[in-house]
Amino acid sequence: MRIAVIDGQGGGIGKAIVEKLRVCFGDEIEILALGTNALATALMLKSGANEGASGENAIVVNAPKVDLIIGSIGIISANSMLGELSPLMAKAVAESSAKKVLIPLNRCNIFVAGVKSEPLPHFIEDAIEMIRSFMGGN
Template identity: 55%
Template sequence: MKIAVIDGQGGGIGKHIMDRLRRELPDNIELLALGTNALATSVMIRSGANEGATGENALIYNADKVDLIVGPISIMFPHAMSGEMTPRMAEAIAGSPAPKVLLPLTRSGVNIVGMKAEPLPHLIDELVKKVKELVEN
């Protein structure tokens, strides 16, 4: 199984996700760091990714070649992450047949109704739990 962790800007969220997935998933699970920029990719690689790729073309190319996509929900919004998420990137992610496990974090003015405010570590706990469920089934 191949899981893509997608993040941008400084890669901090992707770093935390990657670290937890690497510690809690079996070694045969391949983790791919897909960064909107080189810094985000580098940070995720140092946190345990098997490999990484950067930029619009890399993200579009890999979106339909992975079994699962994880990251903040903003990866689905064109122009999110201070403009780093291009419309083509968002479209590739949304159109990928891979299931998506997304953190309800956004600074793009989108409000997700029904979600209670939780600290990032709690949200990552939930994300990892859901990924483990999907990997085991």
Template identity: 50%
Template sequence: MAQPVARKTICVIDGQGGGIGSTIIKKIKELFGESVEIVALGTNAIATAQMLKSRANRGASGENAIVQTVPRADVVVGTLGIMLAHAMMGEVTPRMAEAVCGCGAVKLILPISQENVDVIGVSRDPLPHLVDTLVIDHLTPLIRAHP
């Protein structure tokens, strides 16, 4: 008897109002529905609530939630700020950034930053185009690959 294939776990991390994370989750749900598990991890409760409204399967807020959850993820998705201590107006703590950078998950990072950081060699496409590239070109091959 064949074993059921485990769903990939995708952690979407966002802060402040959760708008970028919500946009990402909507696109993932549009393409994959319930074939993946999306965990919304907000640096604050407002961001988490917004991402849950976009149909994330589960959600949690704050430093400890992020530190404890990302090591179990298959994929971590967010903006450049989730890897920078003190980013998002201080919402990303050093422990959060360390957990994201140090976890074994594939990290799909949008080159968007409010931290006076320019990533050289990347386009400045609008957010919807970046999300399409992230989900269609980078996440889809990971989801469709055999575990």
């Protein structure tokens, strides 16, 4: 399974996701780090992603080429991440046929009804369980 982790700004969320994916799935998956900037991409690569690319074109080109996309809910919202996530990036992610696992952080003024406010590590655990179910419970 090829998984794209999308993050921006400092890359801390992407780093945490990549680390957890690598611990849980090892080399069973290929992780593509897609950063809105080079810093975010570099941090995800350092955390265990197989490949990485930065910027709008990298996300637009690669979003349709992966099996699953994971990141904060802002990756489907134009101009989120303090404007780093462009409308074209959000469109590419939203229109990708890949499954999407979105972490409901309310930093982008998007609030999801029915979701409790939890610390980031709890949301990442839930995301890992979703991915595990997509992979057939391995």
